[in-house]
Amino acid sequence: MNDFIKRHILAIPIGFYTTLKNLIRKPVSVQYPKVKIPMAPRYRGLHFLERYEDGSERCVCCGLCAAACPADAIYMEPEETEKGERKARIYEINLLRCIFCGFCEEACPEEAIFLGKEYEFSDDAREKFIYTKEDLLVKWPRTKPSPVNFIRKKRRPYMK
Amino acid sequence: MDWTFLIVKLIQVIAVFAVLLTGCAYMTWLERKLVARIQSRLGPMNAGYQGLLQPVADMIKLLFKEDITPKHVDKFIYGIAPLASFIPATLSIAVVPFGDSITLFGRTYDLVISNLNVGILYVLAITSIGVYSIIMAGYSSNSKYSLLGGLRSSAQMISYEIGMGLAIVVVILLSGSLNLVDIVDKQGSFVGWYVFRNPVAFVVYFICAVAETNRSPFDLPEAESELVAGYHTEYSSMKFGMFFVAEYANMITVGAIATTLFFGGWHGPFLPPIVWFLIKVAAFQVFYIWARGTLPRLRYDQLMSFGWKVLLPIAVINVMVTAFFVL
Numbered sequence: 001m002n003d004f005i006k007r008h009i010l011a012i013p014i015g016f017y018t019t020l021k022n023l024i025r026k027p028v029s030v031q032y033p034k035v036k037i038p039m040a041p042r043y044r045g046l047h048f049l050e051r052y053e054d055g056s057e058r059c060v061c062c063g064l065c066a067a068a069c070p071a072d073a074i075y076m077e078p079e080e081t082e083k084g085e086r087k088a089r090i091y092e093i094n095l096l097r098c099i100f101c102g103f104c105e106e107a108c109p110e111e112a113i114f115l116g117k118e119y120e121f122s123d124d125a126r127e128k129f130i131y132t133k134e135d136l137l138v139k140w141p142r143t144k145p146s147p148v149n150f151i152r153k154k155r156r157p158y159m160k
Numbered sequence: 161m162d163w164t165f166l167i168v169k170l171i172q173v174i175a176v177f178a179v180l181l182t183g184c185a186y187m188t189w190l191e192r193k194l195v196a197r198i199q200s201r202l203g204p205m206n207a208g209y210q211g212l213l214q215p216v217a218d219m220i221k222l223l224f225k226e227d228i229t230p231k232h233v234d235k236f237i238y239g240i241a242p243l244a245s246f247i248p249a250t251l252s253i254a255v256v257p258f259g260d261s262i263t264l265f266g267r268t269y270d271l272v273i274s275n276l277n278v279g280i281l282y283v284l285a286i287t288s289i290g291v292y293s294i295i296m297a298g299y300s301s302n303s304k305y306s307l308l309g310g311l312r313s314s315a316q317m318i319s320y321e322i323g324m325g326l327a328i329v330v331v332i333l334l335s336g337s338l339n340l341v342d343i344v345d346k347q348g349s350f351v352g353w354y355v356f357r358n359p360v361a362f363v364v365y366f367i368c369a370v371a372e373t374n375r376s377p378f379d380l381p382e383a384e385s386e387l388v389a390g391y392h393t394e395y396s397s398m399k400f401g402m403f404f405v406a407e408y409a410n411m412i413t414v415g416a417i418a419t420t421l422f423f424g425g426w427h428g429p430f431l432p433p434i435v436w437f438l439i440k441v442a443a444f445q446v447f448y449i450w451a452r453g454t455l456p457r458l459r460y461d462q463l464m465s466f467g468w469k470v471l472l473p474i475a476v477i478n479v480m481v482t483a484f485f486v487l
Binding site: 019025 | 196198
Protein backbone atom coordinates (compact mmCIF):
# COMPACT_ATOMS: atom_id res chain seq x y z
CA MET A 1 0.00 0.00 0.00
CA ASN A 2 2.80 2.35 0.93
CA ASP A 3 4.57 1.46 -2.26
CA PHE A 4 1.40 2.04 -4.23
CA ILE A 5 1.03 5.57 -2.83
CA LYS A 6 4.66 6.34 -3.52
CA ARG A 7 4.55 5.12 -7.08
CA HIS A 8 1.14 6.27 -8.20
CA ILE A 9 0.06 9.25 -6.15
CA LEU A 10 3.22 10.88 -4.83
CA ALA A 11 4.84 10.54 -8.23
CA ILE A 12 2.75 13.37 -9.67
CA PRO A 13 3.74 16.06 -7.11
CA ILE A 14 7.34 14.88 -7.37
CA GLY A 15 7.18 15.33 -11.12
CA PHE A 16 5.73 18.80 -10.76
CA TYR A 17 8.48 19.69 -8.30
CA THR A 18 11.14 18.47 -10.72
CA THR A 19 9.82 20.58 -13.58
CA LEU A 20 9.51 23.56 -11.27
CA LYS A 21 13.18 23.22 -10.36
CA ASN A 22 14.04 23.18 -14.05
CA LEU A 23 11.82 26.17 -14.65
CA ILE A 24 13.83 28.23 -12.21
CA ARG A 25 17.20 26.96 -13.42
CA LYS A 26 19.18 28.90 -16.01
CA PRO A 27 18.71 27.48 -19.53
CA VAL A 28 21.66 25.67 -21.02
CA SER A 29 21.02 26.80 -24.60
CA VAL A 30 23.63 28.90 -26.40
CA GLN A 31 22.29 31.42 -28.92
CA TYR A 32 24.66 29.95 -31.48
CA PRO A 33 25.19 32.34 -34.37
CA LYS A 34 25.21 35.27 -31.97
CA VAL A 35 27.11 33.63 -29.13
CA LYS A 36 29.91 31.19 -29.78
CA ILE A 37 31.52 29.11 -27.13
CA PRO A 38 35.35 29.07 -27.34
CA MET A 39 36.81 25.92 -28.87
CA ALA A 40 39.05 23.61 -26.93
CA PRO A 41 42.80 24.21 -27.43
CA ARG A 42 43.21 20.84 -29.08
CA TYR A 43 40.18 21.22 -31.37
CA ARG A 44 40.88 20.11 -34.95
CA GLY A 45 38.98 22.14 -37.52
CA LEU A 46 39.68 23.33 -41.06
CA HIS A 47 43.25 22.82 -42.31
CA PHE A 48 45.61 25.61 -43.27
CA LEU A 49 49.05 25.66 -44.88
CA GLU A 50 51.65 27.69 -43.01
CA ARG A 51 54.27 30.04 -44.50
CA TYR A 52 57.76 31.04 -43.46
CA GLU A 53 58.24 34.50 -42.03
CA ASP A 54 59.29 35.79 -45.48
CA GLY A 55 56.00 34.64 -46.94
CA SER A 56 57.19 31.60 -48.87
CA GLU A 57 55.38 28.31 -48.51
CA ARG A 58 56.59 25.77 -46.01
CA CYS A 59 55.12 22.83 -47.89
CA VAL A 60 57.61 21.00 -50.09
CA CYS A 61 55.10 18.52 -51.43
CA CYS A 62 56.81 15.47 -49.93
CA GLY A 63 53.59 13.50 -49.81
CA LEU A 64 53.91 12.28 -46.25
CA CYS A 65 50.60 13.84 -45.24
CA ALA A 66 48.87 12.10 -48.13
CA ALA A 67 50.53 8.85 -47.11
CA ALA A 68 49.47 9.29 -43.50
CA CYS A 69 45.92 10.21 -44.37
CA PRO A 70 43.63 7.29 -43.44
CA ALA A 71 40.77 8.72 -45.51
CA ASP A 72 42.88 9.34 -48.61
CA ALA A 73 41.66 12.90 -48.75
CA ILE A 74 44.86 14.67 -49.81
CA TYR A 75 46.07 14.89 -53.40
CA MET A 76 49.24 16.75 -54.51
CA GLU A 77 51.53 17.25 -57.48
CA PRO A 78 55.02 18.80 -57.14
CA GLU A 79 56.86 21.37 -59.27
CA GLU A 80 60.21 23.15 -59.19
CA THR A 81 60.62 26.87 -58.44
CA GLU A 82 63.09 29.20 -60.18
CA LYS A 83 65.47 28.78 -57.25
CA GLY A 84 65.42 25.04 -57.76
CA GLU A 85 63.31 24.29 -54.72
CA ARG A 86 60.51 21.78 -54.61
CA LYS A 87 56.99 22.96 -53.92
CA ALA A 88 53.39 21.92 -54.56
CA ARG A 89 51.80 22.76 -57.90
CA ILE A 90 48.51 21.19 -56.88
CA TYR A 91 47.54 20.62 -53.28
CA GLU A 92 43.96 19.58 -52.66
CA ILE A 93 42.10 18.33 -49.62
CA ASN A 94 38.70 16.77 -50.04
CA LEU A 95 36.98 17.91 -46.87
CA LEU A 96 34.11 15.52 -47.35
CA ARG A 97 36.54 12.61 -47.12
CA CYS A 98 38.61 14.16 -44.36
CA ILE A 99 37.89 12.82 -40.88
CA PHE A 100 39.87 15.55 -39.10
CA CYS A 101 42.11 13.05 -37.35
CA GLY A 102 45.15 15.34 -37.53
CA PHE A 103 47.54 12.65 -38.84
CA CYS A 104 48.64 14.96 -41.68
CA GLU A 105 49.69 17.51 -39.11
CA GLU A 106 51.61 14.85 -37.19
CA ALA A 107 53.27 13.51 -40.32
CA CYS A 108 54.40 16.83 -41.75
CA PRO A 109 58.21 17.20 -41.44
CA GLU A 110 58.12 20.87 -42.43
CA GLU A 111 55.40 21.96 -40.00
CA ALA A 112 53.46 23.18 -42.99
CA ILE A 113 49.95 21.81 -42.49
CA PHE A 114 47.90 22.41 -39.38
CA LEU A 115 44.32 21.90 -38.37
CA GLY A 116 42.86 25.22 -37.28
CA LYS A 117 39.83 26.15 -35.23
CA GLU A 118 37.55 27.10 -38.11
CA TYR A 119 34.43 24.91 -38.22
CA GLU A 120 31.92 26.99 -40.15
CA PHE A 121 32.66 25.95 -43.71
CA SER A 122 29.44 24.29 -44.77
CA ASP A 123 28.47 24.69 -48.40
CA ASP A 124 25.80 23.68 -50.88
CA ALA A 125 27.70 21.58 -53.43
CA ARG A 126 30.08 18.68 -53.20
CA GLU A 127 32.62 20.27 -55.56
CA LYS A 128 33.00 23.21 -53.22
CA PHE A 129 34.47 20.98 -50.54
CA ILE A 130 37.62 20.22 -52.52
CA TYR A 131 39.85 22.94 -51.12
CA THR A 132 42.79 23.93 -53.32
CA LYS A 133 46.14 25.37 -52.28
CA GLU A 134 44.82 28.92 -52.62
CA ASP A 135 42.03 28.20 -50.17
CA LEU A 136 44.31 26.49 -47.69
CA LEU A 137 47.34 28.81 -47.62
CA VAL A 138 47.21 31.43 -44.89
CA LYS A 139 46.60 34.99 -46.09
CA TRP A 140 49.73 37.03 -46.74
CA PRO A 141 50.47 39.47 -45.20
CA ARG A 142 49.08 37.81 -42.10
CA THR A 143 45.85 39.09 -40.65
CA LYS A 144 46.20 36.99 -37.51
CA PRO A 145 49.42 36.01 -35.69
CA SER A 146 50.81 32.63 -36.64
CA PRO A 147 49.26 29.89 -34.47
CA VAL A 148 52.31 27.65 -34.91
CA ASN A 149 53.88 28.37 -31.57
CA PHE A 150 50.61 28.01 -29.79
CA ILE A 151 49.90 24.71 -31.49
CA ARG A 152 53.42 23.42 -30.76
CA LYS A 153 53.05 24.22 -27.10
CA LYS A 154 49.42 23.34 -26.43
CA ARG A 155 48.59 20.60 -28.84
CA ARG A 156 51.85 18.75 -29.02
CA PRO A 157 53.65 19.13 -25.72
CA TYR A 158 55.51 15.90 -26.45
CA MET A 159 57.39 17.41 -29.40
CA LYS A 160 60.26 18.94 -27.51
CA MET B 161 -33.85 48.39 -24.56
CA ASP B 162 -32.29 51.74 -25.29
CA TRP B 163 -29.25 52.80 -27.23
CA THR B 164 -26.77 53.31 -24.41
CA PHE B 165 -27.45 49.81 -23.12
CA LEU B 166 -26.80 48.34 -26.54
CA ILE B 167 -23.62 50.33 -27.03
CA VAL B 168 -22.24 49.40 -23.62
CA LYS B 169 -22.98 45.74 -24.28
CA LEU B 170 -21.35 45.96 -27.69
CA ILE B 171 -18.24 47.50 -26.19
CA GLN B 172 -18.18 44.72 -23.61
CA VAL B 173 -18.46 42.05 -26.27
CA ILE B 174 -15.70 43.57 -28.37
CA ALA B 175 -13.43 44.06 -25.38
CA VAL B 176 -13.90 40.51 -24.12
CA PHE B 177 -13.38 39.08 -27.58
CA ALA B 178 -10.24 41.13 -28.11
CA VAL B 179 -8.81 40.14 -24.74
CA LEU B 180 -9.67 36.51 -25.37
CA LEU B 181 -8.01 36.41 -28.78
CA THR B 182 -4.94 38.31 -27.62
CA GLY B 183 -4.83 35.94 -24.68
CA CYS B 184 -4.92 32.98 -27.06
CA ALA B 185 -2.08 34.43 -29.12
CA TYR B 186 0.08 35.06 -26.09
CA MET B 187 -0.81 31.68 -24.61
CA THR B 188 1.14 30.15 -27.49
CA TRP B 189 4.11 32.34 -26.60
CA LEU B 190 3.81 31.58 -22.90
CA GLU B 191 3.48 27.88 -23.57
CA ARG B 192 6.53 27.74 -25.80
CA LYS B 193 8.52 29.80 -23.31
CA LEU B 194 7.53 27.85 -20.22
CA VAL B 195 7.87 24.42 -21.78
CA ALA B 196 11.25 25.50 -23.11
CA ARG B 197 12.37 26.59 -19.67
CA ILE B 198 11.12 23.36 -18.15
CA GLN B 199 13.34 21.57 -20.66
CA SER B 200 16.27 23.95 -19.98
CA ARG B 201 15.88 25.63 -23.35
CA LEU B 202 15.26 29.28 -24.14
CA GLY B 203 12.24 29.09 -26.44
CA PRO B 204 11.55 31.78 -29.05
CA MET B 205 14.12 34.56 -28.79
CA ASN B 206 14.40 36.24 -32.18
CA ALA B 207 11.05 37.92 -32.91
CA GLY B 208 11.11 40.93 -30.63
CA TYR B 209 12.45 41.06 -27.08
CA GLN B 210 12.43 37.49 -25.71
CA GLY B 211 10.37 36.47 -28.73
CA LEU B 212 7.41 38.58 -27.68
CA LEU B 213 6.37 39.17 -31.30
CA GLN B 214 6.39 35.45 -32.04
CA PRO B 215 2.55 35.14 -32.04
CA VAL B 216 2.36 37.91 -34.65
CA ALA B 217 4.97 36.19 -36.78
CA ASP B 218 3.16 32.85 -36.44
CA MET B 219 -0.14 34.42 -37.42
CA ILE B 220 1.35 36.05 -40.52
CA LYS B 221 3.00 32.78 -41.45
CA LEU B 222 -0.27 30.85 -41.07
CA LEU B 223 -2.20 33.42 -43.11
CA PHE B 224 0.24 33.18 -46.00
CA LYS B 225 0.35 29.40 -46.08
CA GLU B 226 -1.42 27.67 -48.92
CA ASP B 227 -4.91 26.55 -47.96
CA ILE B 228 -4.90 22.93 -49.08
CA THR B 229 -8.16 21.02 -49.44
CA PRO B 230 -7.32 17.40 -50.16
CA LYS B 231 -9.20 15.78 -53.03
CA HIS B 232 -10.80 13.02 -51.02
CA VAL B 233 -12.45 15.13 -48.31
CA ASP B 234 -16.11 15.92 -47.75
CA LYS B 235 -15.72 19.57 -48.70
CA PHE B 236 -18.66 21.11 -46.88
CA ILE B 237 -18.07 19.49 -43.51
CA TYR B 238 -14.33 19.87 -43.92
CA GLY B 239 -14.83 23.59 -44.40
CA ILE B 240 -17.14 24.26 -41.46
CA ALA B 241 -15.40 22.03 -38.91
CA PRO B 242 -12.79 24.67 -37.94
CA LEU B 243 -15.56 27.22 -37.42
CA ALA B 244 -17.56 24.75 -35.39
CA SER B 245 -14.57 24.34 -33.15
CA PHE B 246 -13.73 28.03 -32.90
CA ILE B 247 -17.18 29.48 -32.24
CA PRO B 248 -18.21 27.35 -29.20
CA ALA B 249 -14.76 27.92 -27.75
CA THR B 250 -15.38 31.65 -27.66
CA LEU B 251 -19.10 31.50 -26.87
CA SER B 252 -19.00 30.14 -23.35
CA ILE B 253 -16.97 33.09 -22.06
CA ALA B 254 -20.16 35.16 -22.48
CA VAL B 255 -21.67 34.15 -19.13
CA VAL B 256 -18.50 34.51 -17.07
CA PRO B 257 -18.60 37.58 -14.81
CA PHE B 258 -15.24 39.34 -14.87
CA GLY B 259 -15.88 42.23 -12.49
CA ASP B 260 -18.20 43.99 -10.11
CA SER B 261 -21.19 45.91 -11.47
CA ILE B 262 -20.45 49.48 -12.53
CA THR B 263 -22.69 52.51 -12.87
CA LEU B 264 -22.63 54.45 -16.13
CA PHE B 265 -25.03 57.31 -17.03
CA GLY B 266 -27.30 56.45 -14.12
CA ARG B 267 -27.61 52.79 -15.02
CA THR B 268 -25.96 49.80 -13.45
CA TYR B 269 -24.21 47.30 -15.65
CA ASP B 270 -22.93 43.93 -14.55
CA LEU B 271 -19.48 43.26 -15.94
CA VAL B 272 -20.70 40.17 -17.69
CA ILE B 273 -21.86 39.97 -21.27
CA SER B 274 -24.98 37.98 -20.50
CA ASN B 275 -26.28 37.56 -16.95
CA LEU B 276 -27.97 34.28 -17.75
CA ASN B 277 -30.14 32.53 -15.17
CA VAL B 278 -28.91 29.09 -16.22
CA GLY B 279 -25.31 30.12 -16.81
CA ILE B 280 -23.75 26.81 -15.83
CA LEU B 281 -26.13 24.86 -17.99
CA TYR B 282 -25.25 27.13 -20.90
CA VAL B 283 -21.53 26.53 -20.32
CA LEU B 284 -22.00 22.76 -20.23
CA ALA B 285 -24.13 22.84 -23.36
CA ILE B 286 -21.69 24.98 -25.31
CA THR B 287 -18.62 22.98 -24.35
CA SER B 288 -20.40 19.84 -25.51
CA ILE B 289 -20.88 21.37 -28.95
CA GLY B 290 -17.11 21.47 -29.25
CA VAL B 291 -17.12 17.68 -29.64
CA TYR B 292 -19.00 17.96 -32.91
CA SER B 293 -16.30 19.98 -34.60
CA ILE B 294 -13.73 17.32 -33.80
CA ILE B 295 -15.94 14.50 -35.02
CA MET B 296 -16.71 16.51 -38.15
CA ALA B 297 -13.06 17.23 -38.80
CA GLY B 298 -12.07 13.64 -38.14
CA TYR B 299 -14.81 12.18 -40.30
CA SER B 300 -14.69 14.58 -43.23
CA SER B 301 -10.92 14.47 -43.64
CA ASN B 302 -11.23 10.88 -44.86
CA SER B 303 -7.89 9.99 -43.34
CA LYS B 304 -7.22 7.20 -40.86
CA TYR B 305 -5.32 9.44 -38.47
CA SER B 306 -8.03 12.08 -38.42
CA LEU B 307 -10.76 9.51 -37.94
CA LEU B 308 -8.98 7.81 -35.05
CA GLY B 309 -8.26 11.17 -33.46
CA GLY B 310 -11.87 12.21 -33.82
CA LEU B 311 -13.13 8.93 -32.36
CA ARG B 312 -10.81 9.10 -29.41
CA SER B 313 -11.66 12.70 -28.78
CA SER B 314 -15.40 12.19 -28.85
CA ALA B 315 -15.20 9.19 -26.52
CA GLN B 316 -12.93 11.09 -24.18
CA MET B 317 -14.99 14.26 -24.09
CA ILE B 318 -18.27 12.47 -23.53
CA SER B 319 -16.81 10.36 -20.71
CA TYR B 320 -15.20 13.25 -18.92
CA GLU B 321 -18.18 15.54 -19.30
CA ILE B 322 -20.04 13.39 -16.76
CA GLY B 323 -17.37 13.85 -14.12
CA MET B 324 -17.26 17.53 -14.87
CA GLY B 325 -21.01 17.85 -14.61
CA LEU B 326 -21.04 16.10 -11.24
CA ALA B 327 -18.28 18.35 -9.96
CA ILE B 328 -20.32 21.35 -11.02
CA VAL B 329 -23.40 19.89 -9.32
CA VAL B 330 -21.50 20.25 -6.04
CA VAL B 331 -21.05 23.95 -6.73
CA ILE B 332 -24.74 24.26 -7.55
CA LEU B 333 -25.61 22.49 -4.29
CA LEU B 334 -23.37 24.80 -2.28
CA SER B 335 -24.53 28.02 -3.91
CA GLY B 336 -28.12 27.09 -4.64
CA SER B 337 -27.99 28.86 -7.97
CA LEU B 338 -27.23 28.21 -11.61
CA ASN B 339 -26.35 31.82 -12.24
CA LEU B 340 -22.61 32.46 -12.40
CA VAL B 341 -22.94 35.99 -11.04
CA ASP B 342 -24.81 34.64 -8.00
CA ILE B 343 -22.20 31.95 -7.51
CA VAL B 344 -19.42 34.53 -7.47
CA ASP B 345 -21.35 36.73 -5.04
CA LYS B 346 -22.05 33.81 -2.70
CA GLN B 347 -18.38 32.93 -2.43
CA GLY B 348 -17.21 36.33 -1.23
CA SER B 349 -13.51 36.87 -0.79
CA PHE B 350 -11.15 34.07 0.05
CA VAL B 351 -12.65 32.09 2.96
CA GLY B 352 -15.88 31.31 1.18
CA TRP B 353 -14.23 30.05 -2.00
CA TYR B 354 -15.62 26.70 -3.01
CA VAL B 355 -12.13 25.36 -3.58
CA PHE B 356 -11.69 25.42 0.22
CA ARG B 357 -15.20 24.27 0.99
CA ASN B 358 -14.98 21.35 -1.40
CA PRO B 359 -11.49 20.73 -2.81
CA VAL B 360 -12.44 17.30 -4.19
CA ALA B 361 -14.96 18.85 -6.56
CA PHE B 362 -12.33 21.28 -7.77
CA VAL B 363 -9.76 18.55 -8.44
CA VAL B 364 -12.32 16.45 -10.30
CA TYR B 365 -13.49 19.48 -12.26
CA PHE B 366 -9.99 20.50 -13.23
CA ILE B 367 -8.89 17.03 -14.34
CA CYS B 368 -12.07 16.70 -16.40
CA ALA B 369 -11.57 20.15 -17.84
CA VAL B 370 -8.06 19.29 -18.97
CA ALA B 371 -9.47 16.19 -20.64
CA GLU B 372 -12.28 18.27 -22.18
CA THR B 373 -9.87 20.66 -23.80
CA ASN B 374 -7.73 17.79 -25.10
CA ARG B 375 -4.65 19.04 -23.35
CA SER B 376 -1.70 17.09 -22.12
CA PRO B 377 -1.68 14.62 -20.36
CA PHE B 378 -5.03 13.83 -21.98
CA ASP B 379 -4.08 14.91 -25.49
CA LEU B 380 -4.73 11.54 -27.10
CA PRO B 381 -6.74 12.95 -30.01
CA GLU B 382 -3.61 14.63 -31.32
CA ALA B 383 -0.99 12.24 -30.03
CA GLU B 384 1.73 13.07 -32.52
CA SER B 385 3.66 9.89 -31.86
CA GLU B 386 0.71 7.76 -32.93
CA LEU B 387 -1.72 9.84 -34.97
CA VAL B 388 0.47 12.45 -36.72
CA ALA B 389 -1.73 15.31 -35.53
CA GLY B 390 -5.06 13.61 -34.90
CA TYR B 391 -8.19 15.27 -36.19
CA HIS B 392 -6.39 18.23 -37.80
CA THR B 393 -3.85 16.18 -39.75
CA GLU B 394 -5.30 17.19 -43.10
CA TYR B 395 -5.78 20.86 -42.28
CA SER B 396 -3.45 23.65 -43.26
CA SER B 397 -3.23 27.42 -43.25
CA MET B 398 -5.84 29.36 -41.31
CA LYS B 399 -8.16 26.36 -40.99
CA PHE B 400 -5.48 24.73 -38.90
CA GLY B 401 -5.04 28.06 -37.16
CA MET B 402 -8.71 28.01 -36.21
CA PHE B 403 -8.32 24.68 -34.43
CA PHE B 404 -5.22 26.00 -32.78
CA VAL B 405 -6.89 29.18 -31.55
CA ALA B 406 -9.94 27.19 -30.46
CA GLU B 407 -7.77 24.95 -28.30
CA TYR B 408 -6.27 27.92 -26.51
CA ALA B 409 -9.61 29.71 -26.29
CA ASN B 410 -11.00 26.59 -24.65
CA MET B 411 -8.17 26.59 -22.16
CA ILE B 412 -8.80 30.21 -21.26
CA THR B 413 -12.53 29.58 -20.98
CA VAL B 414 -11.99 26.61 -18.71
CA GLY B 415 -9.64 28.70 -16.60
CA ALA B 416 -12.23 31.47 -16.42
CA ILE B 417 -15.02 29.09 -15.44
CA ALA B 418 -12.85 27.37 -12.85
CA THR B 419 -12.04 30.79 -11.44
CA THR B 420 -15.71 31.66 -11.32
CA LEU B 421 -16.90 28.41 -9.81
CA PHE B 422 -14.14 27.67 -7.33
CA PHE B 423 -11.89 30.68 -6.83
CA GLY B 424 -14.34 33.44 -6.07
CA GLY B 425 -14.33 34.99 -9.52
CA TRP B 426 -13.23 38.60 -9.42
CA HIS B 427 -13.10 38.86 -5.62
CA GLY B 428 -9.77 39.83 -4.11
CA PRO B 429 -8.19 42.48 -1.92
CA PHE B 430 -6.44 45.73 -2.99
CA LEU B 431 -6.45 45.28 -6.76
CA PRO B 432 -9.42 46.11 -9.01
CA PRO B 433 -11.76 43.15 -9.72
CA ILE B 434 -10.83 42.73 -13.37
CA VAL B 435 -7.15 42.47 -12.49
CA TRP B 436 -7.89 39.78 -9.92
CA PHE B 437 -9.94 37.88 -12.44
CA LEU B 438 -7.18 38.03 -15.02
CA ILE B 439 -4.53 36.99 -12.48
CA LYS B 440 -6.55 33.94 -11.48
CA VAL B 441 -7.19 32.93 -15.07
CA ALA B 442 -3.51 33.41 -15.94
CA ALA B 443 -2.52 31.24 -13.00
CA PHE B 444 -4.69 28.46 -14.41
CA GLN B 445 -3.03 28.80 -17.80
CA VAL B 446 0.41 28.54 -16.22
CA PHE B 447 -0.69 25.42 -14.39
CA TYR B 448 -2.00 23.96 -17.65
CA ILE B 449 1.36 24.48 -19.28
CA TRP B 450 3.23 23.24 -16.24
CA ALA B 451 1.17 20.04 -16.36
CA ARG B 452 1.96 19.69 -20.04
CA GLY B 453 5.65 19.97 -19.32
CA THR B 454 5.45 17.43 -16.52
CA LEU B 455 3.03 14.60 -17.19
CA PRO B 456 3.33 11.96 -19.90
CA ARG B 457 0.37 11.14 -22.09
CA LEU B 458 -2.05 8.50 -20.86
CA ARG B 459 -2.80 5.38 -22.84
CA TYR B 460 -6.32 5.17 -24.23
CA ASP B 461 -7.49 2.37 -21.90
CA GLN B 462 -5.90 4.13 -18.93
CA LEU B 463 -7.76 7.29 -19.85
CA MET B 464 -11.07 5.51 -20.06
CA SER B 465 -10.66 3.51 -16.87
CA PHE B 466 -9.46 6.59 -15.02
CA GLY B 467 -12.48 8.56 -16.15
CA TRP B 468 -15.11 5.90 -15.46
CA LYS B 469 -13.62 3.94 -12.58
CA VAL B 470 -11.89 6.64 -10.56
CA LEU B 471 -13.21 10.10 -11.30
CA LEU B 472 -16.86 9.22 -11.71
CA PRO B 473 -17.23 7.31 -8.37
CA ILE B 474 -15.31 10.04 -6.56
CA ALA B 475 -17.56 12.68 -8.08
CA VAL B 476 -20.74 10.76 -7.22
CA ILE B 477 -19.68 10.14 -3.62
CA ASN B 478 -18.65 13.76 -3.34
CA VAL B 479 -22.05 14.92 -4.55
CA MET B 480 -23.83 12.68 -2.04
CA VAL B 481 -21.67 13.76 0.89
CA THR B 482 -22.05 17.41 -0.01
CA ALA B 483 -25.78 17.04 -0.42
CA PHE B 484 -25.95 15.39 3.00
CA PHE B 485 -24.13 18.30 4.63
CA VAL B 486 -26.03 20.97 2.72
CA LEU B 487 -29.35 19.45 3.69
